[in-house]
Amino acid sequence: MSFLDYDFMQRALVAAVLTGLAAPAVGTYLVQRRLALMGDGLGHVALTGVAIGLATGWAPVWTSVAVAVLGALAIDVVRAKGRASADVALAMLFYGGIAGGVLITGLAGSTAATLNTYLFGSITTVSADDLWVVAVLAVVVIALAVGLAPQLFAVCQDEEFARVSGLPVRLYSMLIAVMAAVTVTVAMRTVGLLLVSALMVVPVATSQQLTRSFRTTFALALALGLVPSVAGVMFSYYVDVAPGASIVVASLIGFILAWPVGSLLRRRRAASTANGEDPRVTGAHVPAERHPHQHDPECGHPAVEHDDHTDYLHDGHLHAAHGRHYDEH
Known part of the structure; x- marks a missing residue:
């Protein structure tokens, strides 16, 4: 009898797919902002929300969402105001969240x-x-992470540059925090609050071993979150072990396998650079007659003024006109 013949396994696989996509989608931005442990802190805070739900008779998923969002916003405010470093704010969430929940x-x-x-x-x-x-929350998170990728990347990469570009940095920063909180809640029934950060960080770290650009890192991280999630659920069914732990271990195995490959790729790039070659260029450069996205004051993309030229922020990169073609950097 196939495991798909059981309703609970069908639901488990759907939940695993949604979690495997949502967690690394948000985790990419957290890693970019050097807040990889934010998921752990929010997981502990969400535990207090679960406890409130159990104590009041309300649905724990909604109380944990509310408490986790408040905790995420608190971290962002503390970090932005500079009154304490991000790691101190996370530590307070660690201790306060678990103590409050118990x-x-x-x-x-x-x-x-x-x-x-x-x-x-x-x-x-x-x-x-x-x-x-889980489906509603995960779809919203994934849609925001993909649809607002250029803006969120700009904020995570360089807040000052994003601010100069005219982006509402505070708004996008708070949005990332809220997305992280919602993702923690989505994943708490899949991998658990204590392991949720692993699914947000490990696929991203694995992807960074193999890729260079933000776009490819993001896409590969989603795939590397999806595959271990499904594999972990199937493994737990046949071996009768905890699904959450199986998913995280599968993700870690992926990182271990990718690490030597990434090291080899970096050595090859370094060797090419030492020989005066640009490893990103695979053939002769032929200037395009027309850039697929024409940039000018009316194009709608944020403009960054320089002394001798103007860059336009598009798809997470700066595009600048040079003669008959555009440079991307």
Whole structure:
């Protein structure tokens, strides 16, 4: 009998696919901002939200979303105001979130076993209602991560440059924080709150070993999040182990396999550069008669003025007109 004949496994696979895509989609921006551990901090804060839901009888998924969003915004405000570093803010979330969750759960009369479902994940117990919530939240997160990729990349790469370009940096910064909080909630039933950060970071780190541009890193990270998620669920079914742990271990195996390949690619690029070659150029340069995206004051892309030319921010890169072609950097 195939595992797809079971309704709970069908729901588990759908949840794994959604989580495997949403987590690295947001994780790409967190890694770019050097906030790789933000998922851990938000996971601990979301535990307090789960405890509030259990104590009040409300749906834990919604209370955890609310609390995680508040925690994410708090991190962003503290980081932006400069009153404490990001790692200090994350540490406070670590301690406060886990302590609040355990305390509220104890006061409500619930047992520690109740929290284990959310701490370590329980993807095979995802109900149809849970799946609808996960699907809606994941689709929104993925749509924002893909649709606003150029703007979010600019903010993560260089806030000052993004601000000069006219982008609302504070708004996009808060949006990234909220997306991270929602992703943590989406993944808590799949890999658990304690392991959610791994699915947000490891696929991105693996992708960075093999790629150079943001676009290819982003696309490959989604694939590297999807494959281990599905493989982990299938492995857990046949071997009878925790799905969350299986997913994370599969992701780590991918990183271990990619690391030597990435090292080889970097050595080849370094050797090409030492010989005066640009490893990004695979053939003779032929200036294009027309750039696919013409840039001028009316093109709608953010302009960055320089002394001798004007760059236009497009698709996460700066495009500048040079003669009959455009340079991208």
